[in-house]
Amino acid sequence: MADILRERERQVYRKGQAQPFQLDCEKQSAAGSVSQRACVFCGSRVVLYPIADALHIVHGPIGCASYTWDIRGALSSGPELHRLSFSTDMQEMDVVRGGEKKLYAALCELIDAHQPKAAFVYATCIVGVIGDDVAAVCKRVSLEKGIPVLPVHSEGFKGTKKDGYIAAGDALMQLIGTGPIEDISPKSINILGDFNLAGETWMIRDYYARMGVQVVSCITGDGRIDDIRRAHGAALNVVQCSGSMTHLAKQLKEKYGTPFMRVSYFGVEDMSRSLYDVARHFNDREMLQRTQVMVREELERIMPKLAEYKKILEGKRAAIYVGGAFKAFSLVSALRHLGMTTVMVGSQTGNKDDYEQLRELCDEGTIIADDSNPLELSSFLEEKDVDVFIGGVKERPIAYKLGIGFCDHNHERKEALAGYEGMLNFAREVHSSVMSPVWRLTPRKRGSALEVVK
Amino acid sequence: MSSSVRITKSAPRPNWVSTRNPCKACAPLGATLVMRGIAGALPFLHGSQGCATYMRRYLISHFREPMDIATSGFSEASTVFGGGANLHQGLDNVTSQYHPALIGIATTCLTETIGEDVHGLLHEYQAKSKSDEHPVLVHVSTPSYNGTHVDGFNDAVREVVEQLAERGATPSAYVTNFVNLFPGMVSTADLRFLKEVAADFAMPITLFPDYSESLDGPSMDKYKKIPDGGTTIEAIRATASAKASIEFGRTLRTKRTAASFLQEKFEVPAKRIGMPIGIHESDVFFAAMEKITGLKTPEKYKQERGRLVDAYVDGHKYLFGKRALVFGDEDLVVGLASFLAETGVVPVLCASGGKSGALGRSIAEVTTHVRENIVVREGVDFMTMAEEVELKDLKPDFIIGSSKGAKLARELGVPLIRVGFPIHDRIGGQRVLHLGYSGAQQLFDLVVNTLLELKQDSNSIGYSYL
Numbered sequence: 001m002a003d004i005l006r007e008r009e010r011q012v013y014r015k016g017q018a019q020p021f022q023l024d025c026e027k028q029s030a031a032g033s034v035s036q037r038a039c040v041f042c043g044s045r046v047v048l049y050p051i052a053d054a055l056h057i058v059h060g061p062i063g064c065a066s067y068t069w070d071i072r073g074a075l076s077s078g079p080e081l082h083r084l085s086f087s088t089d090m091q092e093m094d095v096v097r098g099g100e101k102k103l104y105a106a107l108c109e110l111i112d113a114h115q116p117k118a119a120f121v122y123a124t125c126i127v128g129v130i131g132d133d134v135a136a137v138c139k140r141v142s143l144e145k146g147i148p149v150l151p152v153h154s155e156g157f158k159g160t161k162k163d164g165y166i167a168a169g170d171a172l173m174q175l176i177g178t179g180p181i182e183d184i185s186p187k188s189i190n191i192l193g194d195f196n197l198a199g200e201t202w203m204i205r206d207y208y209a210r211m212g213v214q215v216v217s218c219i220t221g222d223g224r225i226d227d228i229r230r231a232h233g234a235a236l237n238v239v240q241c242s243g244s245m246t247h248l249a250k251q252l253k254e255k256y257g258t259p260f261m262r263v264s265y266f267g268v269e270d271m272s273r274s275l276y277d278v279a280r281h282f283n284d285r286e287m288l289q290r291t292q293v294m295v296r297e298e299l300e301r302i303m304p305k306l307a308e309y310k311k312i313l314e315g316k317r318a319a320i321y322v323g324g325a326f327k328a329f330s331l332v333s334a335l336r337h338l339g340m341t342t343v344m345v346g347s348q349t350g351n352k353d354d355y356e357q358l359r360e361l362c363d364e365g366t367i368i369a370d371d372s373n374p375l376e377l378s379s380f381l382e383e384k385d386v387d388v389f390i391g392g393v394k395e396r397p398i399a400y401k402l403g404i405g406f407c408d409h410n411h412e413r414k415e416a417l418a419g420y421e422g423m424l425n426f427a428r429e430v431h432s433s434v435m436s437p438v439w440r441l442t443p444r445k446r447g448s449a450l451e452v453v454k
Numbered sequence: 455m456s457s458s459v460r461i462t463k464s465a466p467r468p469n470w471v472s473t474r475n476p477c478k479a480c481a482p483l484g485a486t487l488v489m490r491g492i493a494g495a496l497p498f499l500h501g502s503q504g505c506a507t508y509m510r511r512y513l514i515s516h517f518r519e520p521m522d523i524a525t526s527g528f529s530e531a532s533t534v535f536g537g538g539a540n541l542h543q544g545l546d547n548v549t550s551q552y553h554p555a556l557i558g559i560a561t562t563c564l565t566e567t568i569g570e571d572v573h574g575l576l577h578e579y580q581a582k583s584k585s586d587e588h589p590v591l592v593h594v595s596t597p598s599y600n601g602t603h604v605d606g607f608n609d610a611v612r613e614v615v616e617q618l619a620e621r622g623a624t625p626s627a628y629v630t631n632f633v634n635l636f637p638g639m640v641s642t643a644d645l646r647f648l649k650e651v652a653a654d655f656a657m658p659i660t661l662f663p664d665y666s667e668s669l670d671g672p673s674m675d676k677y678k679k680i681p682d683g684g685t686t687i688e689a690i691r692a693t694a695s696a697k698a699s700i701e702f703g704r705t706l707r708t709k710r711t712a713a714s715f716l717q718e719k720f721e722v723p724a725k726r727i728g729m730p731i732g733i734h735e736s737d738v739f740f741a742a743m744e745k746i747t748g749l750k751t752p753e754k755y756k757q758e759r760g761r762l763v764d765a766y767v768d769g770h771k772y773l774f775g776k777r778a779l780v781f782g783d784e785d786l787v788v789g790l791a792s793f794l795a796e797t798g799v800v801p802v803l804c805a806s807g808g809k810s811g812a813l814g815r816s817i818a819e820v821t822t823h824v825r826e827n828i829v830v831r832e833g834v835d836f837m838t839m840a841e842e843v844e845l846k847d848l849k850p851d852f853i854i855g856s857s858k859g860a861k862l863a864r865e866l867g868v869p870l871i872r873v874g875f876p877i878h879d880r881i882g883g884q885r886v887l888h889l890g891y892s893g894a895q896q897l898f899d900l901v902v903n904t905l906l907e908l909k910q911d912s913n914s915i916g917y918s919y920l
Contacts, residue, residue: 005547028529029503031540032547034522039504061563061598062473063480067508070861083861084837089473090599095567106472125502125564126599129533156502157528157564374522375551378677393511397520403673443675 003375005030011371016364023355025370034373036394037348039156041124043164046411047244048120048152048171050195051223052076055116057086059103059134060124072411073197076222086110099132107141107149117225118148120171128155150174162243162349169248172219172228179226181233187282188214190234192249193241194265196221198416204265207275207419210294212287232256236281238263243324243349264326265418267334298420309427314339316387316434321377321395322409325350325358331390331409332361338427343384346372374398387434403442405433474837477781477858478807480598482560483509484607484639486523488614489558491663493684496554498524500541500572501562516876517669517884524548528564537565538575545579549589552679556687559593560610566597590687592617602808604783607639608711611662615712618687619694621720632658633746634699634722636712638729638785639875642670643887654752655743660689660696670884694720698746703785704728704816728820729785732793732894733762735820758891765895766797769902774798776905777848781839781855782874784808790854792820793894800826802848809833836862852904869904
């Protein structure tokens, strides 16, 4: 049984246990708990990162820029400014004297050199402490250079990753509403919360194109400043990754009256439901028919192959630990589609409703955890004798050390897992990890290598 | 400061204010690595949650091992009112969950900027802690706005030794005749190599830090809260009683280090030499071992050296006059420059994100026989390196350094030979052996074969016999 910190006892739940369901969440991580969470800066950085024609500069000491340089699989069809790392690299004297002058000079030289469409300035921890007026510097540079220069108030300690999403959304709100919208179709959407990992946005865009829906902007996969400026012209906001984007969607609804709906592009059922929901929203029979034809085509293509994987994967046990809970719903369904059972599921930033929904979705005995840590996760994996663990880079070594398969479903991945093709990739990846012969040699399954020979 | 006219220290260039594609990480990262190299220890960052998570990801992607780093997890309130409560609660929680023998606390830019008195806070904590078995606490100041991950590493080594070393403490395993070895930031394979050398000399050593097992361990059936391996606290305490200290790093000459501290306070003679990369620097290392032990270098290493010289001869034509761009942690760059230069490769640009002020002089010392110009740049990023290459028409044939040079290599259209830290785009980065004759042998084969492959692939003939 897991060794759970007293402060965290109410953040772990086993479905079927006697007491009523009540999971604490949306709390600051307990000090000393090795949380898998990041910080406010991380939340802002992941959301804005894929905007490829903007300059992203981290105002602070070098670490925050180093650790986020080109680590994500967010692709661009054109400019790749987002894949460079820029920092004011504050030194001791900058801390003492203030970093505004350095930030001004850095912004000017980088804008001159790279000619971006806009610039995002990420404030890190100490910027908030020493009191640099980042907004004032941004305003000045914006006037001088004639492009939007947007402060992102992402001081690491000022909350959780979710507050970083909000800070990113606030920066985006300053852009949205500044572009022309005359030519936008009444059947148009913004794709919110897809980040074009391994080209996933392109797949999703293709589905919408085949349905006859105009995509005004994608926020932020393969993102472009000029598209984002026009986002207020779309008729509907379609929100994936709800944790990061619901706040922005609500703001857009409030300011521009644009309705929004939550979708998910992971797994066959969720993918299809999302497309149908969009088609139904526009109340267009022809569009609905086109969607049906497309979904049928896509399913016919992948279902036989998925069935083959299902035969092999039937009954295998999976654990899930991801950033946002909404992705976890889709993963539970997708795994079920492959005949697999989810025995543990958790997220860094889920809220009460999310966990309630997860509880309904999961089988008896499933462990549900909020803001977990390596010791808990490793004990869950051992206790439930898991075959594959789905998470991000920080979870990978926990699985591998124990001789357990792992599938990367985080921002660093280089495999497209969204859409129909993505479901097939997902199945392939789970299969290749679960069925690898290397587990025959690991101590957890078979004892030591020498015993295998005996 | 340069001791040689061949070394160009700097050149006219646009004076960039920003850092563009950094060739460094921040100081606390190096400190957490050192703490992971102490037996039974857990690294702990006093600062925001994100710092620990980002550094874990960075280290995990290189070592491909679990790397738990605890944190006090600053909130807005702790930033205003001080993080003492968070630190204390964090230490309590870490102790109750991990039962560590030692907690190694490093600060971050946030806690340094608000002026946290970590020493005082720990003192308070220890005073009020009633438990008999609370862990040993060590701490190091690593503001990210000073220096690089390497500075954080070296400062942590020094601080741990300063806080633990005591006269009269003798490790039980051996009596008095032993040597301290402070290798700097090297790979797990390098650490294992150094332990092997000591064993072959029959000379007990205290190798610190030692993450050769904790960050490159076997597959497990049960998760270990704190992985096995590491320098024992007892051995670190006893560093004050060693016969001598050997410390790798020519660029450390400007710094106060663990070895210099032990010499000053406990009269343990300190021998500072370069990282033993290539024949010359390895010769210096084995000579130092001979001098300290009074023993001859074991035959095995003479054989290795002989085979390496033979390999240099076999491959010399492929390397002579080839031009390399060398980048990375300063002492690794010095070692690589020494190695490359002795094989006939010209290290046309030696660059580092570090700023010891001693890189130029150190490179000059190990490349005295090189007739061509060598450009040395401290405190630079990858875009500056690219500009330097263009501005001075350096035309490198290959780049050698961490995986962070992949983009530069692609732009220049030359191969990148991956060494050092981090290696995030290949497997086995932690197992690259750099040190000793055997390390040089592996590096040599890698360099020659990279150039042979290039030759093979870059023409239409497709030689199958080279």
